[in-house]
Amino acid sequence: MRRRTALGLLLASLLPLPRVARAQTVWRPSKPVTLLVPFPPGGATDLCARALQPGLQAALGQNVVVDNRPGATGVIGTRTVAGMPGDGHVLLVNASGTMTIQPVIMQSPGFDPEKDFKPIILAMSAPNVIVVHPSVPATNVAELRAWMARQGDTLSFSSSGIGSSEQLGLELFLLRTGLRAVHVPFAGGAAAITAVIQNTVPLSMVNSGTAAPQITSGQLRMVAVAGPRRLSWAPEVPTMAEQGLPNLTSLSWTGLFAPASTPEPIAEALHDAVAATLRQPEVVERLERIRFVAEGGSRADLGKLVSGDLVRWRGVVRDARIAVN
Template sequence: MQRRTALALLSAALLPAAAGARAQGAWRPSKPVTLLVPFPPGGATDLCARALQPGLQAALGQNVIVENRPGATGVLGTRAVAAMPGDGHVMLVNASGTMTIQPVVMQQPGFDPVRDFKPVVLAMSAPNVIVVHPSVPARDVAELKAWMAAQGDRLSFSSSGIGSSEQLGMELFLLRTGLKAVHVPYAGGAAAITAVMQNTVPLSMVNSGTAAPQIASGQLRMVAVAGARRLSWAPEVATMAEQGLPDLLSLSWTGVFVPAATPDPVADALHAALATTLRQPEVVERFERIRFVVEGGSRAELETLVAGDLARWRGVVRDAGIAVN
């Protein structure tokens, strides 16, 4: 009896301590946290990291530093994070092209997006869109297909470079429709857009955010959105799925990842902090300024997105006969 009473008293004494431990909740960083961006300052991925920085600092209770480590279309910085310890103090803020296209079009990228990383959260996205020069008599996919078929083998399309999401997205469109066009790579998205504006090439698939000013001014005409939903700033333009091409997705997105060795409780804590940050109105506004949409969602959803993109682009590279470098 005395033993049971003593145990009861001991348990009661420990309850506040246990409750305190639970109240402290998830893992917290013990030093400043780095958001590593494998691109130069000023691009969409860098802007994403800098928009997340203030809210993430508040949520984690530690300074958050944005570090740019550019090179080889994001590959150098990505490799660097893959080799880092998984202690939660370095996160990779990366673009879809580096995570799901470079591993497909490069023979030795030096990292595996599935083996070397754990997903934390999908931060933002913007679909690619098909645009044409205003002289092209097409306002939707059906009209574009008819016009392209009438041109025979004389057509060409621009992209921001060999192996870019714009090239692979357009190659996917050609595969699904049975149409033909020659790829003309340019040095970046702005040059690819200019080529269509000048009618050097009649059409392209481009990032919707990058081309938004030219679309709004009428210098380009958008005929289809290669995303799951219509654009809020151009709701009159239907998606590929709405126009009879349900599996034609080409999305530019930015996600946050940690090294694969990171324990799940640490990745979960970082996800919770980022999810809170993504809900802040100032973050939504900063993303909207560059025509990206705040995403969020679970870690598992980002994992599924990465796997789906890898499978899609591997199929396009194989079926379109794109040379792997």
């Protein structure tokens, strides 16, 4: 009898535990969560954080506050989060330029985007686009290339600044096509767009969201989309890939990151909370208003995006001989 009882206990111990007993407790914050934005209020990255704020509060069961820490094109705020403890109570809401271009064009940015941070989720994206003055006889990439080839060394293009995603995106276009043009940097995207409208320079690569009003009004003509899909508000304009230039991508995106020391269960809980928030119709609508697309995906997806952008922009900076600060 004892042997049977012992055998029964042994067999019972080998049976799978009930699902409830095996389930791990989902991490929840013990105090308010801060979304640190390394830019001033009112920009796209800040608006993204504020769009996520109400849904995250509900998902996490804690107050969520937006903390703007601008300076040095986002570098100061980014460094701040890199040195914080990974307890899940501070998330960096950062733009692609700071995470994947500043580390390439700065000799000492003070942070490593791959080693100092744990990717949480891609929040939103908007492709850069090539635009021209309406007098330029080009409505597609083939016509633009033919026209540019006829201009010789007199051609110039504008961007929002040295080392901007717009400059690097057009430099990549020039490298891939074998064309030449002189870069004319301006102080911000609005000034770069105005330069094309006034025909001070004939073309530029600009953020699609920033230039949307001028494109829809006819002040600028959009020739190509440097993204994986066409724009919902301009579906007639093909992507670079559709026009014979595959893998020519220049995206402006915003992602959420935690300090590298953040434990996996906390990172997963934060990912799930933000992912659920990004699926809410009101969040999608708020991001669409600023011409960005709500994204999502896995943590690994964001990690691959960061790594891929770093490789791409390092190559462009090297091959186009862009000065590193």
